[in-house]
Amino acid sequence: MIRHVFAVLLAVLAGVISAAEAPPQPATPGAAPPQLAAPKVVRIGVASPAVGNPPVYTTGSLGLARYKGWIEEELKGSGTQVQWFFFKGAGPAVNEALTNKQLDLVFQGDLPAIMARAAGLKTRLVLPVSIRSNVYLLVPPDSPIRGIADLKGKRVSIFRGTNAHLPVNRILSAHGLSERDLRAINFDNASAQAALTTRDIDAAFLGVESLKLVEQGVARIAYSTQGGPAVLTRQSALLASDDFAARHPDTVRRVVRGVVRAAYWASDDTHRAEVFKVWSLMGYPLSSFETDYRGQSVKARVSPLFDPFLVGRYQDAVSGAQQFRLARGKVDVAAWIDRRFVDAVLKELKLEHYWTPLDAQGRPIGRIGLTTRSASAR
Numbered sequence: 001m002i003r004h005v006f007a008v009l010l011a012v013l014a015g016v017i018s019a020a021e022a023p024p025q026p027a028t029p030g031a032a033p034p035q036l037a038a039p040k041v042v043r044i045g046v047a048s049p050a051v052g053n054p055p056v057y058t059t060g061s062l063g064l065a066r067y068k069g070w071i072e073e074e075l076k077g078s079g080t081q082v083q084w085f086f087f088k089g090a091g092p093a094v095n096e097a098l099t100n101k102q103l104d105l106v107f108q109g110d111l112p113a114i115m116a117r118a119a120g121l122k123t124r125l126v127l128p129v130s131i132r133s134n135v136y137l138l139v140p141p142d143s144p145i146r147g148i149a150d151l152k153g154k155r156v157s158i159f160r161g162t163n164a165h166l167p168v169n170r171i172l173s174a175h176g177l178s179e180r181d182l183r184a185i186n187f188d189n190a191s192a193q194a195a196l197t198t199r200d201i202d203a204a205f206l207g208v209e210s211l212k213l214v215e216q217g218v219a220r221i222a223y224s225t226q227g228g229p230a231v232l233t234r235q236s237a238l239l240a241s242d243d244f245a246a247r248h249p250d251t252v253r254r255v256v257r258g259v260v261r262a263a264y265w266a267s268d269d270t271h272r273a274e275v276f277k278v279w280s281l282m283g284y285p286l287s288s289f290e291t292d293y294r295g296q297s298v299k300a301r302v303s304p305l306f307d308p309f310l311v312g313r314y315q316d317a318v319s320g321a322q323q324f325r326l327a328r329g330k331v332d333v334a335a336w337i338d339r340r341f342v343d344a345v346l347k348e349l350k351l352e353h354y355w356t357p358l359d360a361q362g363r364p365i366g367r368i369g370l371t372t373r374s375a376s377a378r
Contacts, residue, residue, distance in 0.1 A: 036247045038078040039104075042255065043085065044071075047094045047108035047162070047236075049190070050086040051283055057086060058281045060130045061302045062107050062238065064262035067278055071258035080251055088188060092161040095121065104244040105255060109163020110235045110317045111326065117336060118321070118329035122242035124338040127256050128310050129263075132301055132362070133234040134292055135167050137223035138196060138210055139203045145222050148175040156182045157192035157204035161326075163234040166317055167225070168205045169324045170232055207234075211288035226294070230362040235313045245338060256341040257348070260304050264351060267299035299355065304346070306339050307365070309358035 050057040058067045065071050072082055085103065087093040091112020097103045098121055107129060117123060139145045145154065148171060158168050158179065172178055187195060192204040197218050204210070213219035225232045238259065240252050266275045275298055276289040293301070303310075314333045321327035346352045357365045 038080045038251060039248055040079065041081045041083050042075070042244075042248075042251055043083045043102065043104045044255070045085045045087060045094045045097055045103040045106040045108075047087055047090045047106065047112065049088040050084075055084070055086060056281055057084070058278050060107075060236075060279075061263040061266055061304075062129055062259055063282075064266055064275070064278060065258045067281075068262060068265075070261045071255055074254040074258040074261075075251070078251070078254065080254075088190070090159065090162045090188065091115075098123065098241060101241075103241070104248075105238060105240050105252070107238050108236060110237070110314055111163045111166045111321060112161055113237070113239055114314070114318055114321050114331055115161065115327045117331045118318075118327040120329070123239045123336075124242055124245050125237050125306075125314070125333075125336050126240050126245065126252060126338050126341045127238040127259060128235070128304050128306060128342075129238050129259065130236040130301065131233075131303060131310060131313070132230060133163075133207060133236065134225045135164055135171065135232065135234065136206050136208075136210060136221055136225075137203055138206055138213060138219040139222045140196065140199055141217065141220050143202065143220075143222070145203055148172065148177065148223055150222075151203060152177060152181045154182060154202040155185060155200075157185050157187040157195060157201050157206075158182075159188055159192065159205075160186045163236060164205060164207065166320050166324065166326060167232050167234055169326075170320060171205075171223070171225070174232075208288055208292040209282075209284060211291055212283070212285050214291075215285045215287050226292075230309070230313070231316060233313075235310065235317070240338075249341070253341045253344055257345045260342065260345050260349065260351070263302040263304050264349070264354065266302050267297070267355070269297065269299075272298060303355040303358075304342050305355050305357050306337055306342065307357035308360045309362050311337065312360035 046057060048059065057063050066084065075082065085097070091108045094106050094108050095112055095116040098106060098116065113123065137148065145151065158165060169179065185201060189206060189209055192206060193210055193213060195201045196204050196213065203222065214221060238256070245252050265271060276286050279289055280286050311333060318331045318333060359365050
């Protein structure tokens with residue numbers, strides 16, 4: 001009996017030693033990191049300042065999703081809380097925070113995202129949020145400047161490193177100019193508006209947020225991209241850090257779902273007036289959005305599709321960034337895009353055919369099927 005027990009103990013001990021000495025099994029090549037439990041918090045960075053205290057941010061479909069509480073609603077039951085961070089320094093400031101691993105998801109324009117990716121920052125494009133955003137050239141009401149050709153030698157504000165920087169370079173180039181022909185000044189949007197009001201600059205390239213100056217009578221529009229080539233417009237998207245997307249894909253999907261719900265709600269023409277009203281909570285007059293969206297539907301500007309137009313715009317932005325020496329490294333846009341989140345969400349909400357895809361020139365490709373209106377997306 002004693003001998004039998006002793007033999008069993010020896011066998012068990014040998015098994016333990018053998019297991020301890022066994023070499024670790026190699027990881028499967030290309031295997032993704034294991035998905036972890038839902039994070040306690042998801043940190044979302046926005047390349048734009050908020051207003052007020054507590055901060056108010058309602059711009060675009062992301063702002064609508066925040067205002068309606070749809071992202072938090074999608075995360076309900078997961079144990080994950082949302083932390084929002086807003087950056088007056090826009091894209092460059094967001095990139096710095098991403099580099100320091102202070103953010104998980106970010107909303108920013110094409111150029112700063114490309115610059116970061118080209119510099120080696122590992123991110124994924126997970127959701128188009130705002131497409132074909134306009135650029136405006138504002139000048140004092142009595143300015144002799146009537147168009148782009150009149151900017152030579154003038155003091156002009158350009159917010160460098162943002163998604164307006166590349167279109168501005170293209171606009172100048174189309175008129176035979178470059179930044180070197182101007183007395184270019186790097187002001188953020190708020191500083192540019194203030195300097196324009198006090199006439200410390202002659203002109204400023206700005207977005208829809210600046211049109212309140214026109215409403216106030218302190219500026220007029222000397223040029224805009226409305227009705228012009230799509231190459232001169234701005235695109236913005238939601239990005240995820242590569243590590244966060246790999247380890248917490250369900251959290252990314254939930255956030256994407258909240259924003260797509262907002263895009264769907266905003267795309268309904270019967271909500272147009274309410275959409276503008278919510279956006280105006282940022283301190284912008286309703287007339288700014290009526291001007292910016294004249295002759296255009298909200299639906300056309302909040303499409304979440306990675307269609308040929310959006311992909312082409314990012315590919316063109318990569319080429320433009322290199323052409324104008326705004327970014328050095330190369331970026332493979334196809335490899336950068338991670339479609340699985342938005343594809344899954346569109347299927348879940350039965351919205352696969354709701355938005356019309358555009359070709360590379362921004363022309364409708366045609367509906368793949370009948371428009372589906374899903375109560376689950378509301």
